Amino acid sequence: xxxxxxxxxxxxxxxxxxxxxxxxxxxxxxxxxxxxxxxxxxxxxxxxxxxxxxxxxxxxxxxxxxxxxxxxxxxxxxxxxxxxxxxxxxxxxxxxxxxxxxxxxxxxxxxxxxxxxxxxxxxxxxxxxxxxxxxxxxxxxxxxxxxxxxxxxxxxxxxxxxxxxxxxxxxxxxxxxxxxxxxxxxxxxxxxxxxxxxxxxxxxxxxxxxxxxxxxxxxxxxxxxxxxxxxxxxxxxxxxxxxxxxxxxxxxxxxxxxxxxxxxxxxxxxxxxxxxxxxxxxxxxxxxxxxxxxxxxxxxxxxxxxxx
DNA sequence: AAGGCGGGGTG
DNA sequence: CACCCAGCCTT
Numbered sequence: 298x299x300x301x302x303x304x305x306x307x308x309x310x311x312x313x314x315x316x317x318x319x320x321x322x323x324x325x326x327x328x329x330x331x332x333x334x335x336x337x338x339x340x341x342x343x344x345x346x347x348x349x350x351x352x353x354x355x356x357x358x359x360x361x362x363x364x365x366x367x368x369x370x371x372x373x374x375x376x377x378x379x380x381x382x383x384x385x386x387x388x389x390x391x392x393x394x395x396x397x398x399x400x401x402x403x404x405x406x407x408x409x410x411x412x413x414x415x416x417x418x419x420x421x422x423x424x425x426x427x428x429x430x431x432x433x434x435x436x437x438x439x440x441x442x443x444x445x446x447x448x449x450x451x452x453x454x455x456x457x458x459x460x461x462x463x464x465x466x467x468x469x470x471x472x473x474x475x476x477x478x479x480x481x482x483x484x485x486x487x488x489x490x491x492x493x494x495x496x497x498x499x500x501x502x503x504x505x506x507x508x509x510x511x512x513x514x515x516x517x518x519x520x521x522x523x524x525x526x527x528x529x530x531x532x533x534x535x536x537x538x539x540x541x542x543x544x545x546x547x548x549x550x551x552x553x554x555x556x557x558x559x560x561x562x563x564x565x566x567x568x569x570x571x572x573x574x575x576x577x578x579x580x581x582x583x584x585x586x587x588x589x590x591x592x593x594x595x596x597x598x599x600x601x602x603x604x605x
Numbered sequence: 606a607a608g609g610c611g612g613g614g615t616g
Numbered sequence: 617c618a619c620c621c622a623g624c625c626t627t
């Protein structure tokens with residue numbers, strides 16, 4: 298039973314997997330860069346940034362020693378800029394505390410800044426080929442549908458899903474298995490409109506069986522109920538004009554500056570919002586203070602700039 | 606347990 | 617417009 302699941306998925310992966318750059322290496326540093334970039338960011342957007350980043354910082358020592366401003370510049374377009382700062386801090390911690398070798402234990406990885414449960418497991422598996430289970434949005438969704446049931450009926454805890462994920466791993470093949478199950482979630486078992494008709498695990502899948510039994514449209518049973526939350530939906534804030542949006546604009550303005558050039562706050566204010574007046578000074582100060590606390594900029598006499 | 610954190614692509 | 621995306625950290 299479980300052997301058939303494993304065989305069917307691995308067969309599919311062999312035939313249909315995408316050729317992604319981080320699947321062609323076991324360099325732990327490169328894997329770490331890829332996995333951090335892939336946090337909440339789609340594969341297609343990461344690929345070019347990953348290549349450029351490794352070209353600029355080919356080794357963990359190079360990243361650790363680089364000006365933080367350069368790291369933040371190379372991060373442009375990826376979003377969640379704190380990841381860039383944390384990635385460099387992780388590299389520095391590895392150089393100073395682990396002799397420049399990316400640790401291979403989940404616990405040691407987990408202690409690094411910006412490395413959470415998913416990323417620690419992914420590095421242990423994809424760089425060091427350990428049979429460790431972890432959940433990302435893809436694996437979580439596939440495991441839930443496969444082992445638990447349709448999205449609307451899935452009252453499974455994180456620990457239960459993790460146990461399922463672990464039980465599925467073919468011993469000695471954790472690397473390819475975790476790649477394969479993530480790939481299935483990305484290409485077939487998608488959040489909305491899963492392509493069950495071409496899913497290699499269709500005949501093993503609880504959610505699929507439930508859909509067939511109910512004789513309903515697959516996409517309807519699988520995904521639609523999950524979208525209609527029982528909870529009251531938060532008032533959707535427009536992204537443009539939000540605090541997050543202005544933070545991004547500030548960092549973008551500083552990225553465009555020549556190295557070691559500081560931007561006076563008044564000038565920064567005019568660049569990030571056309572209607573900037575003295576009344577906005579307090580608001581801008583607060584944003585800048587918070588960005589400084591995140592390590593994304595420094596405040597000087599002359600104004601603000603990216604960290605050296 | 607909940608919110609904040611970018612930005613771009615898609616239906 | 618809404619939702620989604622190889623999550624993590626702080627409160």
